[in-house]
Amino acid sequence: MIGFTISNIEKPRKKSKEETLLLFCVADIRSFLVQGKKISYLIPIKIFRQEVPFMATYKESGVDIDAGEGLIRRIKKPIRSTFNRNVLTDIGMFGAFYRADFKGIKKPVLVSSVDGVGTKLKIAIAMNRHNTVGQDLVNHCVNDILVCGAKPLLFLDYYATGKLSPDIAEQVVLGFVKACKENKCALIGGETAEMPGMYGMEDYDIAGTIVGVVDEKKILNSKNIRRGDVLIGLPSTGLHTNGYSLARRVLLNKFALTIHFDELGKTLGDALLAVHRSYRQSIYPLLNSPLSKYIHGLSHITGGGIEGNTMRVVPNEMALNVDWNAWERPAIFNLIQHVGEVPEEDMRRTFNLGVGLILLVDRRGVDAVVSALRRKKEKPFIMGEVVEKD
Numbered sequence: 001m002i003g004f005t006i007s008n009i010e011k012p013r014k015k016s017k018e019e020t021l022l023l024f025c026v027a028d029i030r031s032f033l034v035q036g037k038k039i040s041y042l043i044p045i046k047i048f049r050q051e052v053p054f055m056a057t058y059k060e061s062g063v064d065i066d067a068g069e070g071l072i073r074r075i076k077k078p079i080r081s082t083f084n085r086n087v088l089t090d091i092g093m094f095g096a097f098y099r100a101d102f103k104g105i106k107k108p109v110l111v112s113s114v115d116g117v118g119t120k121l122k123i124a125i126a127m128n129r130h131n132t133v134g135q136d137l138v139n140h141c142v143n144d145i146l147v148c149g150a151k152p153l154l155f156l157d158y159y160a161t162g163k164l165s166p167d168i169a170e171q172v173v174l175g176f177v178k179a180c181k182e183n184k185c186a187l188i189g190g191e192t193a194e195m196p197g198m199y200g201m202e203d204y205d206i207a208g209t210i211v212g213v214v215d216e217k218k219i220l221n222s223k224n225i226r227r228g229d230v231l232i233g234l235p236s237t238g239l240h241t242n243g244y245s246l247a248r249r250v251l252l253n254k255f256a257l258t259i260h261f262d263e264l265g266k267t268l269g270d271a272l273l274a275v276h277r278s279y280r281q282s283i284y285p286l287l288n289s290p291l292s293k294y295i296h297g298l299s300h301i302t303g304g305g306i307e308g309n310t311m312r313v314v315p316n317e318m319a320l321n322v323d324w325n326a327w328e329r330p331a332i333f334n335l336i337q338h339v340g341e342v343p344e345e346d347m348r349r350t351f352n353l354g355v356g357l358i359l360l361v362d363r364r365g366v367d368a369v370v371s372a373l374r375r376k377k378e379k380p381f382i383m384g385e386v387v388e389k390d
Helices: 065-080 120-127 133-146 166-182 244-251 268-272 280-287 290-294 305-313 331-340 344-350 363-375
Strands: 002-006 019-034 037-053 108-116 151-161 186-194 204-215 230-235 295-300 318-322 355-361 381-388
Touching: 065 166, 065 186, 108 133, 120 133, 120 204, 120 244, 120 268, 133 151, 133 166, 133 204, 133 280, 133 295, 151 166, 151 280, 166 186, 166 204, 230 363, 244 268, 244 331, 280 290, 280 295, 280 363, 290 295, 290 363, 295 305, 305 318, 305 344, 305 355, 331 344, 355 363, 355 381
Parallel strands: 151 186
Antiparallel strands: 002 019, 019 037, 108 204, 151 204, 230 355, 230 381, 295 355, 318 381
C-alpha cells in the first residue's frame, strides 16, 4: 500500500488567495501477467484533501512596513520640536538618551508612571477625531507624577492598531507633541505596532510612559497629611479619561454622538472628547514657592473617584469628610446618571464628578493657596477635610 500526491487535479478556489488544494491518495498495487508481460495498476482506497497556504508577503499578511516608514518621516519634525538640550539622540535609535542634568535639585529622585486612555478611544474613532486623545494621555501621565511633587522630563508612547493609517496615527502623535510642549516634556521615543487579527481594522490603542524628577525632600506622600487638612478642589473638563465604558453603555444606546444638548452647550461627542486637562501650570509653581509648606498632599482624580483616589495619599488611621454639595456637577454627569439610572454610589466610585485634582492643605494656609490658585486663573473650591477614622 502506498500514498502519493495528485497534483493539478483541481485548481485553487477563486474565493481565497491564501490557499491552494492538494489531493492525497492512498492506494493498493495489483499486478498480473498479459502475454508474458507484468502489468501493475492502482486500486484507490481513500482520497482526501489538504489545503496548503500560498507563500505570502508581510504586506499581504497585513503589516505594511512602507506605511510605517512613511509615518516616521511625517512625524519626525514635530517630535523634534519637543526636544531640549538634554535629549542626546534623534528618532530611530534603538534607545533614547536623556542627559541626567538636575541642576538645583540636591537629591534628585526619578518618578515614573504609565497609563492609557481606555475606551475614550472608541469615541474618537466613532467621531473620526484623533487629535485630542494624544493630549489626554500625556496630560493624564503628567498629573500622575505631579501629585507626587515631580515635574515631567520625558515621555514615550505606544501606538497599536489592526491596520496602520498614517493619517490617523499622525493626528494622534501631534496630540502627544502638543501636550508635551505645553508641559515642557520631551517626546523622546515611541513604538508603532501594526497587528492584524489582534485589533479591528479601524481600531487602535495607545499607552504612554512618563519619567519626571523631584527633590527627595519635596516628595509628596501620606507622611505629610494631618487631621484637619482642608480639601481644595480644582475643576475637571469632563470625564477626563475614566468611566467611558459606563458612559458609552448608558448614552450611546439612546443618543447619537452628533446630537446637540442645550445643557451641555455642545454635541454629545464634543462633551465626551473634552481634553483631559493638565494641572502642571497651576500647581508646580506653588510646590516651589513659600506656599509649599502648606500643601501636604495632592490627589489626581481618575478611576476610583474622589474618595478612592484621595485615600491613596491619606494615612490609614484617617478618613475624608467630603461635602458633595460644595461644587456644581457638570451637566454630562447628570445626564449619565439620569439616563442610565446610575446609583449615586456608583457615580462616586466611577467618575471625577467635575473634580480633576484635590489639594490637601494646612488649614492655616488655605486662604493664601486659594488666592494663589485664582491668580493662576483657576476656580478652586473648599470641598471637605481630613478627619480621624471612626
